[in-house]
Amino acid sequence: MSSTRKYKFTFGPWNISTGGDPFGPPVRAEVEYAAKIRAYKKLGFDGVQLHDDDVVPADWNAAETAKGVASLKKMLDGEGLFPEFIAPRLWEDPRTIDGGYTSNDPAHRKYALERSKRAIDIANMIGTRDIVLWLAREGTYIREAKDPMLAADRLLEAVDTLLAHDKNIRILGEMKPNEPMDQAYLPTPGHFLALCYRASDPARCGVLIESAHSILAGLDPSDDMAYTLWHKKLWSVHLNDQNGLKYDQDKTFGSVDLRRAFNTLWVLERAHYDGCIGLDIKAMRSTKQEQGTNHLANSLKMVHHLLDIVRSVDAAKVEAFRASRDYEGLEMYILEKLMGK
Numbered sequence: 001m002s003s004t005r006k007y008k009f010t011f012g013p014w015n016i017s018t019g020g021d022p023f024g025p026p027v028r029a030e031v032e033y034a035a036k037i038r039a040y041k042k043l044g045f046d047g048v049q050l051h052d053d054d055v056v057p058a059d060w061n062a063a064e065t066a067k068g069v070a071s072l073k074k075m076l077d078g079e080g081l082f083p084e085f086i087a088p089r090l091w092e093d094p095r096t097i098d099g100g101y102t103s104n105d106p107a108h109r110k111y112a113l114e115r116s117k118r119a120i121d122i123a124n125m126i127g128t129r130d131i132v133l134w135l136a137r138e139g140t141y142i143r144e145a146k147d148p149m150l151a152a153d154r155l156l157e158a159v160d161t162l163l164a165h166d167k168n169i170r171i172l173g174e175m176k177p178n179e180p181m182d183q184a185y186l187p188t189p190g191h192f193l194a195l196c197y198r199a200s201d202p203a204r205c206g207v208l209i210e211s212a213h214s215i216l217a218g219l220d221p222s223d224d225m226a227y228t229l230w231h232k233k234l235w236s237v238h239l240n241d242q243n244g245l246k247y248d249q250d251k252t253f254g255s256v257d258l259r260r261a262f263n264t265l266w267v268l269e270r271a272h273y274d275g276c277i278g279l280d281i282k283a284m285r286s287t288k289q290e291q292g293t294n295h296l297a298n299s300l301k302m303v304h305h306l307l308d309i310v311r312s313v314d315a316a317k318v319e320a321f322r323a324s325r326d327y328e329g330l331e332m333y334i335l336e337k338l339m340g341k
């Protein structure tokens, strides 16, 4: 069955990067912020994902913040771009060394909450209701460092505090099992979903799933997404790819496992997923300056190519293969589709 569903595509300014990694310095010059914003439409994207400090520096006062937000909003409006979400960056400040909401230091927990509330205020000013929590440092290097049940209390308390700060916002947990922590708390979408149902307003608590994060947890992104869709709580996705259980690679969508990427889009398309499709992709460190956005263009191209394949799959044929338990036949049907045969 063919379809003409239109998706909204987004990425974050951090996806155009200088290529520095833990083992070496930057290899590309920093692209000026305004130039990054101007690149979106040309690359075929509709919206921008933002950390709080991608909008304004975290230490600006209220007046500076309001002015800074207004100026970025003007820039986005001028380009016809929408802001998809604001994510408080709770992993770079010295006060988040031991985590934000689950830090053992009460002053640091307070900082994390205050900074998150400020992220909500920024979201309101810039015009989005979605707050993404990537809980980067909420976890431990050694299990004895924190009380894991108290940590769950604190995470729930944080979500409730944010939901109470603004009655309109939605919280989207973006879970990742490890890196930078050895073990993260709430390591998978399923864990965060369970917490949502205990939140003060479950209807405003949902999930953003990033393919690489599911793969790092040994899970299949399409099944993670399908289960979350079943809960009506898949509110955003970050499509990318990942070569096994290593560091988070954020590779071009479909570049490692074409069939896994196909399955991801098959699930989204068939479930009439209506959230944004974010492409959280990193350029290879070896990429030259003038090719510094090709990973984004290529990933978007991969989404469109795979959507064409998804839309060419004959649902009746699939059902017939299923009914006759001919999974060998079904597999070959899908493989040939992927090979354009």
Ligand code: XLS
Pocket: 051, 087, 132, 134, 174, 176, 210, 238, 248, 280
């Ligand atoms: C890191 C995350 C980050 C989020 C937003 O792994 O994917 O980029 O999408 O904080």
Ligand code: MG
Pocket: 174, 210, 238, 280
């Ligand atoms: Mg992400």
